[in-house]
């Protein structure tokens with residue numbers, strides 16, 4: 001799965017995908033949905049509920065399988081997962097340079113929100129190291 005994320009450009013030097021997966025495995029409020037073909041991982045989406053909103057991360061479809069509806073299908077499953085847990089709204093972040101993803105989400109009915117995302121590291125980041 002991490003290989004898929006790397007192929008799709010979703011990992012950055014300041015991300016630790018192994019740690020992200022470890023945290024999900026002990027969480028009751030988040031999961032990673034995986035799409036497979038012949039036991040090969042070809043799609044993924046991380047979905048979680050923070051008690052107020054649902055959040056989506058790590059949506060990825062193997063490049064050789066793009067535009068076949070897999071991304072839409074993964075998002076539909078993630079939305080079902082959240083709906084079953086009572087989340088009234090789902091949100092996600094798209095890196096500014098990722099215009100393709102923004103167009104994809106737009107096709108699925110996602111709208112740009114009039115908010116600024118703020119962040120702060122609570123543990124030392126790899127980038128800072």
Ligand SMILES: CC(C)(COP(=O)(O)OP(=O)(O)OC[C@H]1O[C@@H](n2cnc3c(N)ncnc32)[C@H](O)[C@@H]1OP(=O)(O)O)[C@@H](O)C(=O)NCCC(=O)NCCS
Nearest residue numbers: 008059060061066067068069070071072100101103104107
């Ligand atoms: C974004 C991504 C998941 C889309 O997956 P996909 O399987 O190719 O998308 P789908 O085939 O399900 O497309 C669903 C809809 O989005 C549209 N769409 C997909 N990619 C698009 C693009 N680059 N530009 C515009 N529309 C796009 C499709 O036309 C389709 O619309 P339709 O159903 O009305 O015809 C895939 O391109 C990917 O893995 N990208 C790299 C990782 C990434 O950027 N993830 C998002 C991080 S925020």
